Amino acid sequence: MDLTVADVRDLERFEATTAEGAVAGRILYTRDAAMVVLVETLVEPSFEGRGVGTQLAHGALEALRAEGVTVLAACPFIRRLVRLHPQEYGWVQL
Numbered sequence: 001m002d003l004t005v006a007d008v009r010d011l012e013r014f015e016a017t018t019a020e021g022a023v024a025g026r027i028l029y030t031r032d033a034a035m036v037v038l039v040e041t042l043v044e045p046s047f048e049g050r051g052v053g054t055q056l057a058h059g060a061l062e063a064l065r066a067e068g069v070t071v072l073a074a075c076p077f078i079r080r081l082v083r084l085h086p087q088e089y090g091w092v093q094l
Helices: 053-065 076-084
Strands: 001-008 013-018 023-031 035-043 069-073
Touching: 001 053, 013 053, 023 053, 035 053, 035 076, 053 069, 053 076, 069 076
Parallel strands: 035 069
Antiparallel strands: 001 013, 013 023, 023 035
16 A cells, blocks of 8 residues: 655644545644653554555654654554564664
């Protein structure tokens, strides 16, 4: 599935949208000057089982890495992803 991942800062979340503009999933976060805490990953029921959560998490983590901020993964889904890919996401705090 082709998704676009964007940081919607005023809502404190990353969103994955389809080419048609439907929001397929989101990662809720909190942010302060020192850190971004990834709180929860949510996938819309009609998009479950299609890799949306994984694509969303990869996109969000890449955007945060490019931003150079400290990231804490409080979300169980993202924690699992970081543990599965330590070579790629070892910089994320668990």
